[in-house]
Amino acid sequence: MKLKFTKMHGAGNDFIVVNAIDQDVSRITPADWCALADRHFGVGADQILLVEKPSKSSADFKYTIYNQDGSLVENCGNGARCFVKYVHDKGMTQKREITVQIATGLMILTLNEDGSVTVNMGVPKLQAAGLPAVVDSLPSRKQGEDTLYAVNVNGGTRWLSMVSMGNPHAVQVVSDVNTAPVLFDGEALEKHAIFPNKANIGFMQIHDQHHISVRVFERGAGETLACGTGACAAVVAGIRRGVLSSPVTVQARGGVLNIAWAGKGHPVMMSGPAVTVFDGEVPLVD
Numbered sequence: 263m264k265l266k267f268t269k270m271h272g273a274g275n276d277f278i279v280v281n282a283i284d285q286d287v288s289r290i291t292p293a294d295w296c297a298l299a300d301r302h303f304g305v306g307a308d309q310i311l312l313v314e315k316p317s318k319s320s321a322d323f324k325y326t327i328y329n330q331d332g333s334l335v336e337n338c339g340n341g342a343r344c345f346v347k348y349v350h351d352k353g354m355t356q357k358r359e360i361t362v363q364i365a366t367g368l369m370i371l372t373l374n375e376d377g378s379v380t381v382n383m384g385v386p387k388l389q390a391a392g393l394p395a396v397v398d399s400l401p402s403r404k405q406g407e408d409t410l411y412a413v414n415v416n417g418g419t420r421w422l423s424m425v426s427m428g429n430p431h432a433v434q435v436v437s438d439v440n441t442a443p444v445l446f447d448g449e450a451l452e453k454h455a456i457f458p459n460k461a462n463i464g465f466m467q468i469h470d471q472h473h474i475s476v477r478v479f480e481r482g483a484g485e486t487l488a489c490g491t492g493a494c495a496a497v498v499a500g501i502r503r504g505v506l507s508s509p510v511t512v513q514a515r516g517g518v519l520n521i522a523w524a525g526k527g528h529p530v531m532m533s534g535p536a537v538t539v540f541d542g543e544v545p546l547v548d
């Protein structure tokens with residue numbers, strides 16, 4: 263069997279996008295997706311995105327996401343932008359505003375005139391239990407409206423904000439993202455016992471109340487050049503801590519994302535680039 267795909271990226275967070283409406287992918291296993299995402303023996307990608315038929319009549323498409331390690335994911339912000347560009351470029355819809363079914367509900371995405379995409383990322387969950395994160399025995403302190411939890415890792419204490427964007431994020435403020443121990447601490451925190459489903463670990467440097475730099479050690483993928491949901495989680499945490507004001511420009515290693523959030527109970531709006539790299543075809547073992 264041959265599988266057609268498109269390689270895309272959003273601010274350097276790269277994807278293999280697969281049309282699973284016109285191609286039968288039912289026999290492709292998570293291990294196959296993992297092999298395809300391998301950077302040495304496969305095509306290479308942080309995530310695999312499947313474009314599928316929705317089961318809800320109010321949605322235009324369904325969108326299933328696998329991490330590089332083959333695990334299923336609830337949400338992917340940079341992927342959502344690439345998803346819209348893909349279905350538009352492939353003539354699968356003429357609509358510029360598209361409703362997409364994801365694991366946690368419906369997501370509304372808008373293809374802007376300049377080719378960028380704006381995504382309504384939904385209302386963030388602000389309780390640690392919602393990630394889930396088991397924080398009952400951890401020391402905590404308030405900063406603004408946020409509650410920070412002290413987690414011991416690699417011989418030090420990190421004060422983490424807990425934000426769910428449908429997927430779990432723990433965010434800490436660092437003085438310099440370039441020297442922050444993103445790989446060392448990120449890997450240890452991703453798998454920390456307080457996160458039963460693991461977590462994405464964000465490191466945020468605050469330049470001023472409207473500008474930050476963020477690096478994210480992603481669950482199931484390691485550090486990526488950008489993480490859309492991670493950027494949203496960092497902005498939500500910063501606004502709740504009282505150190506950021508909406509809108510916020512987020513500098514990731516691979517590009518810039520713009521995030522707006524009006525506060526508790528409101529959805530996070532994210533805008534940023536979506537780029538096609540090439541179309542390809544790979545043989546898969548039957």
Ligand SMILES: N[C@@H](CCC[C@H](N)C(=O)O)C(=O)O
Pocket residue numbers: 275308309329335336337338339340341429430462480481482483486488489490491492
């Ligand atoms: N790169 C993504 C997030 C992908 C999912 C994440 N690794 C997880 O396991 O939750 C983004 O742009 O949001």
